[in-house]
Amino acid sequence: MKRDLSMIGLGLYTPVEAAALTHVEPPKIRRWLCGHVIGDKTYPALWKSQLEKFDMEQLHLSFLDLVQLRVAKAFIEAGLSPQKVRRAIEFGSEIVASDYPFASARFRTDGKTVVLHVLKTDGDEELIDLFSQGQYLMQKVIEPSLKNLEFDEAETAARWWPLGRGKGVVIDPQRQFGQPIDDATGVPTSVLAEAAKAEGSPALAAKRFMVPLASVHRAVAFEQQLAAA
Structure with a gap:
């Protein structure tokens, strides 16, 4: 769409x-x-x-x-x-x-x-x-x-950290139409996780997207958790 x-x-x-x-x-x-x-x-x-x-x-x-x-x-x-x-x-x-x-x-x-x-x-x-x-x-x-919700000045929900803020995955309607993203890079977790699968390893996916390896690991772990729920 x-x-x-x-x-x-x-x-x-x-x-x-x-x-x-x-x-x-x-x-x-x-x-x-x-x-x-x-x-x-x-x-x-x-x-x-x-x-x-x-x-x-x-x-x-x-x-x-x-x-x-x-x-x-x-x-x-x-x-x-x-x-x-x-x-x-x-x-x-x-x-x-x-x-x-x-x-x-x-x-x-x-x-x-x-x-x-x-x-x-x-x-x-x-x-x-x-x-x-x-x-x-x-x-x-x-x-x-x-x-794990963040609220804006109007006391309305503005961001959601589904695993907690320290885990680095955020759902923010201002970024990527609200799709879950790696906060550090702004890349959707689904994209990084799929890249890791397609490339055969998180390291190769990180190289392809020029992002830290930790970002790919976070994305993969989050997407696996979604799939298992």
Whole structure:
């Protein structure tokens, strides 16, 4: 697909690429972002991708979609239904003044308010008791799903270090359309890993791309981890 230059800074991921990074299956990603129908009941999308305005033929996700996806997954695994997650996003958008409340640093402090508001509206006493424990919400849901994120001055997720900053692999929507890259060189990890395979060794790949050997080793290790997940 030809990439529109106006998408620069947003990130661009297919459902398959997003699935590899977030561990949410592609069909589920499509249901969450596009909605679906079961029998005579229609389930609306949990939220709409900010790339929808580009009128692409198939679903694509932005970097903020990727971040919000991780948090939505954590909430659903903790017991919230997708419908309740959708309402949490709607209410959270008002609280943190962002279309992507789950990708906001403010959600660390305001998340409990958002979740309990939704649960009390539904009267789900069991989950109310569970999520009223702020420590549970932080340790089990919010902190793990926001781990290794960097936020900008507007408190919005700006970069993601999937293995931790010290490992040198970053997902930055301002670089390479948000594909995982070796931070030191800016080369996508997939490119370096594929080069190592094609050339027969990391050393030859490093020579071909004129990058440090450590960059190729990082890329290969990261891509192997993605493939194994």
